[in-house]
Amino acid sequence: MVNTGLRLQELLQLLEDCAAGQQLVWLDACHSGDLTLLGARGEPELNPTQELVEILRQRAAKRKGFYALLSCDRGQKSWEFPHLGHGVFTYYLIRGLRGEAADAQGVIEADGLYRYVYHQTLTYIDKANQQLRVINHLKKGRGETSIHSEYPSQTPKRIVEGVGEAILGLKPYSKGSVQHLRQALILGEFPQNQNASALNKILSTVGNFQSSYWTVGENTTGSDVQKAIQKCLLSASFSESPQESTYLEAPATVFLYLRGHLQETAQGEGVFILSDNVVIHRSWLRKQLRRCQSQQIIILDCPLGEIFVRDWVEELQLGLDTGQCLIACAATNEKFASTFIETLSQAMQPSGLTAAELITQLQVELSATKMQLYFWLSGSQGIIEILTEPTLFINDSSPENVEDIPDDLSSDVGIDYTQLRDLLAAGRWLEADKETTNLMLQVVGRKEQGNLDLKSLEKFSCLDLSTIDTLWVKYSEWWTVWV
Numbered sequence: 001m002v003n004t005g006l007r008l009q010e011l012l013q014l015l016e017d018c019a020a021g022q023q024l025v026w027l028d029a030c031h032s033g034d035l036t037l038l039g040a041r042g043e044p045e046l047n048p049t050q051e052l053v054e055i056l057r058q059r060a061a062k063r064k065g066f067y068a069l070l071s072c073d074r075g076q077k078s079w080e081f082p083h084l085g086h087g088v089f090t091y092y093l094i095r096g097l098r099g100e101a102a103d104a105q106g107v108i109e110a111d112g113l114y115r116y117v118y119h120q121t122l123t124y125i126d127k128a129n130q131q132l133r134v135i136n137h138l139k140k141g142r143g144e145t146s147i148h149s150e151y152p153s154q155t156p157k158r159i160v161e162g163v164g165e166a167i168l169g170l171k172p173y174s175k176g177s178v179q180h181l182r183q184a185l186i187l188g189e190f191p192q193n194q195n196a197s198a199l200n201k202i203l204s205t206v207g208n209f210q211s212s213y214w215t216v217g218e219n220t221t222g223s224d225v226q227k228a229i230q231k232c233l234l235s236a237s238f239s240e241s242p243q244e245s246t247y248l249e250a251p252a253t254v255f256l257y258l259r260g261h262l263q264e265t266a267q268g269e270g271v272f273i274l275s276d277n278v279v280i281h282r283s284w285l286r287k288q289l290r291r292c293q294s295q296q297i298i299i300l301d302c303p304l305g306e307i308f309v310r311d312w313v314e315e316l317q318l319g320l321d322t323g324q325c326l327i328a329c330a331a332t333n334e335k336f337a338s339t340f341i342e343t344l345s346q347a348m349q350p351s352g353l354t355a356a357e358l359i360t361q362l363q364v365e366l367s368a369t370k371m372q373l374y375f376w377l378s379g380s381q382g383i384i385e386i387l388t389e390p391t392l393f394i395n396d397s398s399p400e401n402v403e404d405i406p407d408d409l410s411s412d413v414g415i416d417y418t419q420l421r422d423l424l425a426a427g428r429w430l431e432a433d434k435e436t437t438n439l440m441l442q443v444v445g446r447k448e449q450g451n452l453d454l455k456s457l458e459k460f461s462c463l464d465l466s467t468i469d470t471l472w473v474k475y476s477e478w479w480t481v482w483v
Contacts, residue, residue: 022065022166024110028078028090029071067110067166068159069093069117076154079125083251083295083323083382089156092120102171110166118156123351125151127383131356134377135320181252182388183294185232186213187225188259188274188301195337199257202344208388209255216260216274225278229285232256233292251323251382252294259337262305262312262330270308270315272300286316295323295384297355301337306330306372313374323379325355327362331371339365344387352389407471412461413443417471424475436468 015023071078071089084091093113095101101116102108129150136147184203190196196213203211214220214228233254260274270282289296298316302309309328318324329336343361347353359375366373377384409417420439423432441447443464444456452460 023067024166024168025066025068026093027068027070028087028093065166066159069110069114070157070159071121071154073155073157076152079151079154081124081128081382088121088124088154089117092117092124095120097169099171106171107167108169108171110168113168114156114158121154121156123389124383125154127351127354127356130354130360131377131379131383134356134359135379138377181294182207182209182255183232183235183253184209184211184255184257185228186211186257186259187228188216188257190215190259190334190337195334195341198341199337199344202341202387203255206344206387207255209253211255213257216278218275218277220275220278222278222280225274225280226284229256229280230288233288233294233296251385253297253385254292254294255297255299255386257299257301259301259303262300262302262308264308270312272312282312282315289316289318289324295325295379295382297325297384297386298327299340300326300328301340302328302330303332304330309372309374313376317376317378320378323382323384324376325359325384326374326376327359328374329366329371335369336371339369339371347387352385353387355384355386358386407474408467410463410467411443412463415439415442415464417467420468421471421475424471427475429476432472436472439464439468 015025071087078087078089080087081091086094096113096116097108099106099108101113103112132148132150139147184200184207186196186200186203188196196215200211200213203209214225216225233256258272258274258280260272260280263271263273265271272280272282272285274280289298296318300309300312309330313326313328316326340362343358343365344353347357347361355377359373359377362373362375407417407421409421411417417439420432420435423435438447440452440460441450443461444452444459446452446456
């Protein structure tokens with residue numbers, strides 16, 4: 001850290017030398033007392049707990065426009081969660097800039113971004129602690145002494161001086177469909193078909209799952225069921241998209257609801273009977289769960305076979321580090337399904353619903369009945385969401401059929417922008433960048449020189465500049481900027 005860190009005095013000098021009328025500084029770093037900032041000669045100079053915020057305030061007072069957004073307050077730590085790919089502050093900062101912090105008009109403004117990041121950071125830490133409390137309860141019940149410590153508060157803060165309304169960007173238009181990283185499947189015999197339909201609707205709308213359900217009947221084969229389960233559990237694991245591209249999306253999550261009878265074969269192997277001709281072997285299901293790389297929410301609704309329920313929950317566990325929620329209950333008729341759906345319906349709230357909250361609420365709902373709830377929750381490095389939290393600021397208004405609007409390739413000097421458009425449409429950004437440089441040199445007649453001078457910039461065609469800019473904005477959805 002000493003050799004790679006940016007010295008405070010160097011950072012302050014860069015800000016001082018900057019001629020920009022408005023300065024925005026985002027810092028994602030712990031302000032804990034055991035960190036020391038080094039001066040220009042490598043000597044201990046400032047303790048961030050006492051000095052950093054005050055220095056930024058002094059710097060802000062000297063500027064006409066200064067906005068600093070800090071990941072946490074004095075004495076706090078900036079927490080990281082592996083499955084987010086970033087610290088929780090930076091994760092939501094990027095998501096906010098990608099559009100989730102936009103107002104009703106699609107404008108991303110500095111104060112709106114701060115409010116979004118502040119709320120999401122506090123909410124995430126709170127949900128993480130709720131999950132840890134359930135995991136710790138399970139560990140204590142098993143006689144384990146290694147209990148997880150809860151995360152102390154992390155409170156983002158801001159320092160503002162004379163900025164006014166600082167516009168950071170616009171929410172990009174949604175471009176087509178995206179890969180569904182939340183898959184759900186409901187399988188079993190549901191005499192009251194409305195239960196399966198209601199659960200499917202909740203998962204699809206509020207849970208943001210790509211959900212489907214099968215009422216297993218006479219014509220359903222075991223092979224069909226196995227393929228459906230594998231598709232649900234393994235679709236994200238074998239996605240062609242690189243793993244890095246999913247860091248800013250919701251973590252890949254699968255939800256599997258099975259309703260049927262539990263039995264054991266003569267050889268002592270557990271089986272889940274969905275119908276007379278459809279049987280799932282516990283060993284096969286465990287193998288699929290181990291292959292699955294997504295967070296897992298597995299619900300076993302068992303009208304018969306209560307004596308085997310505990311064994312199933314224990315056998316399907318994947319370990320403490322894997323994000324997994326197992327819930328099982330043996331209840332006659334569809335009492336558990338009705339209670340489960342009612343619990344989800346009552347839990348629909350702005351903050352969403354985590355697996356830990358679902359387990360807690362199911363325990364309360366079932367406490368007055370004879371139904372025994374069995375559960376397992378693991379994964380201390382990330383939150384398992386049953387119902388996702390809706391975006392705080394939503395703007396779904398975008399031009400209808402924006403991709404069908406023909407591109408304006410106008411040029412004052414006869415430049416052909418077809419190749420640039422095709423490269424951008426294909427997402428070939430590096431090639432498009434080189435083509436843009438080549439075209440700009442052609443516009444001012446300096447292809448031989450290979451650069452632009454001040455005189456050529458002053459005479460650059462406004463129409464051609466607008467054409468290039470419009471093409472980049474449309475096809476990169478604001479994320480790629482050419483300079």
